[in-house]
Amino acid sequence: MQNQAEPKANDDSSHRLDERAIKRLIAKQIENRCETLERQVAMLEAILRRKADLQYLSINEVCQRYRLNHRRVKEAIRIGAIEAAARPNGRGGRTTYLIRADEAERYWGSGLPV
Known part of the structure; x- marks a missing residue:
């Protein structure tokens, strides 16, 4: 009978x-999820701040702004050094290029000879 009583005591402590x-x-998982969130x-x-700051x-x-000539800017667009959105103006008209201000600052604001 003693053998049966001992496991119960062990079960209670192990249960606790x-x-x-x-x-x-559970507390650790909640903490990890909070940190992730x-x-x-x-x-x-x-991302929202960056999108709000985007200027073309x-x-x-x-x-x-950077004291450049058109040829240099168009060449940088042509070789893919900076991204520009091309917007054609009508049939056979000129194409308007829109360049993100942060891209231009990164490329020409650093003093690179382009």
Whole structure:
């Protein structure tokens, strides 16, 4: 009969340990999820700030801002050094290029000889 009583005592203590371990595990998972959500929120806020700050410049505006000529700007677009959105003006008309201001600053603001 003593053999049966001993396992019950062990079961109670191990049961309490299991409950504590489970509670710690749950708390850790909640903490990890909160940290993940905080990182995701920060990342989304950064993306929204960046999108709000986006500004597009025409080739003329880029030339004025960085003291360049059209040929240099068009050459940089042609070789793919910077991205530009091309917008054709009507049939056979000239193409308007829109360049992101941050791209232009990164490329010409650094003092690169282009």
